Amino acid sequence: MAWKIKKGDTVLVVRGKKANKGKTGKVIRVIPEKNRVVVEGVNIVKKHVKEIPNVREGGIIEMEAPIHVSNVMLVCPNCKKPTRVGFRIVEEKGLLRKYRYCKKCSENIDLVSEKQLRG
Numbered sequence: 001m002a003w004k005i006k007k008g009d010t011v012l013v014v015r016g017k018k019a020n021k022g023k024t025g026k027v028i029r030v031i032p033e034k035n036r037v038v039v040e041g042v043n044i045v046k047k048h049v050k051e052i053p054n055v056r057e058g059g060i061i062e063m064e065a066p067i068h069v070s071n072v073m074l075v076c077p078n079c080k081k082p083t084r085v086g087f088r089i090v091e092e093k094g095l096l097r098k099y100r101y102c103k104k105c106s107e108n109i110d111l112v113s114e115k116q117l118r119g
Helices: none
Strands: 010-013 024-031 036-039 044-049 059-064 072-075 085-092 095-102 108-116
Touching: 010 036, 085 108
Parallel strands: none
Antiparallel strands: 010 024, 010 072, 024 036, 044 059, 085 095, 095 108
């Protein structure tokens, strides 16, 4: 199954903690098994880490925690608005191409997959 949110996408947080709601950021990581994404600068948590000699110092570090994918919306690179994402299959030069597209401006965002047409 193709995901509507990918690594590198700019997203808007639409639900969650008041501190995070309304923030935009770039997706750093997608965790499909848990339906979660890690967004740069959003959902910052403090983690206590133990010192490992000759590797890292111990202490409290701040890091981004994953948030559920349903709490974010893709910001369309064409119209710069938060939007829902759809998929469109187009036949071009004997190939079937699947695109992600913006449901607001109806422009293609990027190519998801490509298959050779049989026959």
